[in-house]
Amino acid sequence: MPELFGDSSELFGSDKHRLNRRVYTVSEITQDIKLILENTFSEVWVEGEVSNVRPSSAGHCYFSLKDGQALLPAVLFNRAASQVQFKIEDGLKVVCFGNIEVYPPHGKYQLIVEKIEPKGIGSLQLALEQLKAKLEKEGLFSPEHKRPIPYLPSRIGIVTSLSGAAIKDMLKVLDRRFRDIHIIINPVRVQGEGAGQEIAQAIRDFNIFNKSLRAQERIEVLIVGRGGGSIEDLWAFNEEVVARAIYHSEIPVISAVGHERDWTIADLVADLRAATPSVAAELVVPKKEDLRARVLELLSDATRATAQLIQDAKDILDDLTHRLYLSIDNITSRKEETLKNFLKNLVLLSPQNRIQQYIEKLAIFEQGMHLRIGHIVELRQSQYQSLVERLASLNPLAILSRGYSVTFRIKDNSLVKDPTILKIGEGLRTRCYKGEIKSTVTEVKGDGRDKI
């Protein structure tokens, strides 16, 4: 290289140098450049911002690294690309490791990237962020998708490692708690290559198995988890395949990855997140004392409600009885009222009064009658008296007593008033006061008065 610079410094020098000049062919100079560049930059770290990402169908990834002033084409061939856990995106600040390669046919150079890491943040972390963003966009974390965790499930499925701390912790909790529970474990590896696949398959197996069970035998909740560890240890629970298996599980899933601070993607997709496996077990299996208290509470609720119902019934009964009395009273008093009115009318209408009136009238009549009769009798008596007197005065015998007499014809007992009708020799009867005289007519003389 110093020779080259030496040569070039004298390019525009003397004729001698002109005569000595070295003319490259394009291939020659490109070859030299290639050698120089590729030898010089065979193992370099380059920092820059990713732009113009173009993935190829063969799995390579073409992009550019740039900063304010310059741009460096870069390629990530498929073998290296498959090792990258995060997604290479425009705008991403990265640090790449690789070598510069010159491509003579195009006269271009590019960085062949062997390793690529996000700048300032671990690549696992970045991958996590990217997957999180992607799944969130798809709605895998949406609260609407979260199913309720059944209270007091009788069958619990557990996806974890049989040799891990998680299963021991969970069984310990279950021992302390309510034990009327059927636990079904689908053992899986929870870290290392392929662990994510195993976990996802175990979740799917539980769902398949559940379909073969009768409704009352079905597994009601799944706990998927492991004990604590580094982000690498927990990585399986950040894998997309696990996230999708949890999302598609018909059985509600509780994630129980022992890492209190950071949430794994499994935690975000799960219907419920428990900070540790023990907590998950505590969430689904209640304490005996709590259950006892709950039973007691329910019983006292039932007692109170029943007492209330009885009290209500009593109140209703009292009320009805009261109203019954009231209404009977009402009816009775109304009837009484009516009856009184009737009686009043009846009294008014009673014949007693009229009878009394009649009696009174009758008495008046009677009195009048007596009065009248008295008068009449008196009248009649005086009339009679005068008649008697007159009769007495008219009595012929009375006249006879004074010496007068009356003569009747014997022939017909007729009174002789006019003697001229008498015939000589005719018998007569004369009535005197104290006896009769029989005589015969010897002479008749009239007194001259006209015959009546």
Added chain:
Amino acid sequence: MAEIKFEEALKRLEKIVEELETGELSLDEALRRYQEGIELSRICNQRLESAKKKIDLLVKNKKGELELRPLEDTEKEQ
């Protein structure tokens, strides 16, 4: 009644309380439910004491079918 599981008994008891609390039952019916509730609470308490946990593994058999195998057996095999 004798075979009823704890959670079924508890659910039934909860339902009874709910029904009693709505106050829509006839008094006769309410008293019957209450009686049942007392019986259920007795069963619940019994189950709490007597229950035993059961642990199985979900494994694939030779035909590739999923089946349950008791955890204890598996441990013996190992």
